[in-house]
Amino acid sequence: MSNAAAWQSLEAAPSLWRATANDLRSLPVLHGDKQADVAIIGAGYTGLSAAHHLAKSGLNPIVIEANQPGWGASGRNGGVITAKFRLPFPAIAAAHGKAMARRMYEIAHEATDIVAELVEAFDIADAALTRSGQVKAAHNQETLNYAVREAEWLRSELGDTTMSVLDADQVREETGSAGFVGGVLNAGSGGIHPLNYLRGLANGLLDRGIYIYADTPALGLRREGDGILVETPQGTVRARQAIVATNSYSDLTAATAYYRTTLIPFRSAIIATDPLSPNLAASVMPTRRTYTETKRMMRWFRMVDDRVVFGGRGAFGKKDSPAAFRALHKAMVGIFPQLADVPLAYRWSGLVAMTLDSVPHVGRADDRVLFAMGYNGAGVAMASLMGRYLAAYARGETPDVGLLDAARMRHVPFYPLREPAVRMVAGWYQFLDAIGR
Numbered sequence: 001m002s003n004a005a006a007w008q009s010l011e012a013a014p015s016l017w018r019a020t021a022n023d024l025r026s027l028p029v030l031h032g033d034k035q036a037d038v039a040i041i042g043a044g045y046t047g048l049s050a051a052h053h054l055a056k057s058g059l060n061p062i063v064i065e066a067n068q069p070g071w072g073a074s075g076r077n078g079g080v081i082t083a084k085f086r087l088p089f090p091a092i093a094a095a096h097g098k099a100m101a102r103r104m105y106e107i108a109h110e111a112t113d114i115v116a117e118l119v120e121a122f123d124i125a126d127a128a129l130t131r132s133g134q135v136k137a138a139h140n141q142e143t144l145n146y147a148v149r150e151a152e153w154l155r156s157e158l159g160d161t162t163m164s165v166l167d168a169d170q171v172r173e174e175t176g177s178a179g180f181v182g183g184v185l186n187a188g189s190g191g192i193h194p195l196n197y198l199r200g201l202a203n204g205l206l207d208r209g210i211y212i213y214a215d216t217p218a219l220g221l222r223r224e225g226d227g228i229l230v231e232t233p234q235g236t237v238r239a240r241q242a243i244v245a246t247n248s249y250s251d252l253t254a255a256t257a258y259y260r261t262t263l264i265p266f267r268s269a270i271i272a273t274d275p276l277s278p279n280l281a282a283s284v285m286p287t288r289r290t291y292t293e294t295k296r297m298m299r300w301f302r303m304v305d306d307r308v309v310f311g312g313r314g315a316f317g318k319k320d321s322p323a324a325f326r327a328l329h330k331a332m333v334g335i336f337p338q339l340a341d342v343p344l345a346y347r348w349s350g351l352v353a354m355t356l357d358s359v360p361h362v363g364r365a366d367d368r369v370l371f372a373m374g375y376n377g378a379g380v381a382m383a384s385l386m387g388r389y390l391a392a393y394a395r396g397e398t399p400d401v402g403l404l405d406a407a408r409m410r411h412v413p414f415y416p417l418r419e420p421a422v423r424m425v426a427g428w429y430q431f432l433d434a435i436g437r
């Protein structure tokens with residue numbers, strides 16, 4: 001098959017996750033008028049984890065989802081689990097002091113721990129959760145020095161014991177690629193089958209008697225009496241409080257328009273190869289961890305059942321583009337030349353939600369509406385954790401969420417210009433990466 005034909009035939013292919021996921025039980029559309037303590041909008045990790053933690057507190061949640069649970073980023077992501085924010089901990093300490101950096105470090109680790117807790121509580125064996133560690137592989141000496149300084153800072157200032165520095169030979173043994181000058185191993189990271197995790201949560205909530213309505217978009221969110229009324233095409237939910245858990249898909253309807261302008265959506269894309277032959281499989285990422293590069297337009301990779309799964313920046317704008325997938329393929333072959341002739345089986349993409357301060361935000365929009373979003377491309381663990389904090393806010397508590405406090409969230413100035421601005425900045429970063437800077 002020619003390359004062009006191969007790209008075209010992949011156009012309609014589902015993601016690797018959808019092709020290999022367990023079934024989700026069939027869910028009703030919401031009809032009629034329902035009552036709940038908390039109405040949750042969006043059935044990704046944020047919404048489902050919030051539902052779980054609310055129910056554990058004795059509150060009655062109802063979840064409504066515009067599509068099917070996991071339709072958003074929670075069913076499309078890379079399944080890489082890391083205890084970090086886009087904003088590095090030393091930068092947090094420099095700007096906000098060491099106590100804040102320590103609190104953020106605790107939150108990041110609480111997030112990776114909660115994934116394991118939820119997988120166990122919901123008995124989701126086929127989430128295939130591993131804590132096998134992550135290698136950050138440096139493409140030049142400057143970025144290696146930076147990564148090493150960060151690891152040393154974490155050890156000396158926060159007592160971190162999970163990071164170790166690798167030389168070029170060790171990174172070659174770890175990755176099977178000669179393209180890196182060294183790296184840092186973070187033993188606390190891991191990987192998961194993201195959609196099995198999501199569907200395991202959804203099925204488990206249904207088993208616990210929690211209502212999840214699919215194909216039920218929130219069209220309006222109105223204050224009514226001492227509560228809130230959520231309007232959907234064929235019914236309503238009246239609740240004391242609502243949780244908005246729509247993250248990078250907050251522009252699906254006008255009901256969540258307020259949140260849209262706090263986020264800069266950025267398309268992230270993934271390709272997955274056919275299963276490799278045993279010899280080839282043994283030569284690529286033999287330590288079976290997850291891996292990232294230090295380039296500005298960061299790419300990441302992992303092995304899943306003897307397939308290479310490789311991700312990075314996707315197309316600009318609303319749709320996938322063959323060119324973005326081709327660029328990913330080229331980058332993969334640049335790192336692993338032995339994969340040049342291996343066919344791709346899957347390619348897909350989704351939107352990540354960046355924020356102006358590079359951290360997510362959680363808390364109250366007003367006395368009746370709560371939200372958590374803005375995971376900056378690292379939300380598998382963090383969104384799972386935000387469900388716990390959202391439940392705490394709904395109970396009237398004020399958890400210490402450090403820099404994630406909703407009060408710190410800013411709206412994007414000149415919002416209509418965000419797309420050309422993202423394109424311009426990304427183009428500059430790509431140029432710097434291309435010349436090895």
Ligand SMILES: Cc1cc2nc3c(=O)[nH]c(=O)nc-3n(C[C@H](O)[C@H](O)[C@H](O)COP(=O)(O)OP(=O)(O)OC[C@H]3O[C@@H](n4cnc5c(N)ncnc54)[C@H](O)[C@@H]3O)c2cc1C
Pocket residue numbers: 041042043044045046047064065066067068069070071072073074075076077078079080081082216217218219245246247248249250251252253255256268269270311348349350351352372373375376377378379380381382383
């Ligand atoms: C391609 C890709 C790769 C990624 N890789 C990683 C990774 O490896 N590791 C990592 O940690 N993070 C990764 N992420 C980020 C991570 O997936 C997200 O941060 C996380 O899934 C966010 O979860 P969520 O529940 O907040 O949002 P989502 O999972 O996006 O859920 C939001 C839901 O809200 C629904 N919705 C929207 N509007 C309405 C409405 N009006 N009414 C009802 N429902 C509505 C949507 O249909 C959607 O299902 C990746 C993201 C993408 C797109």
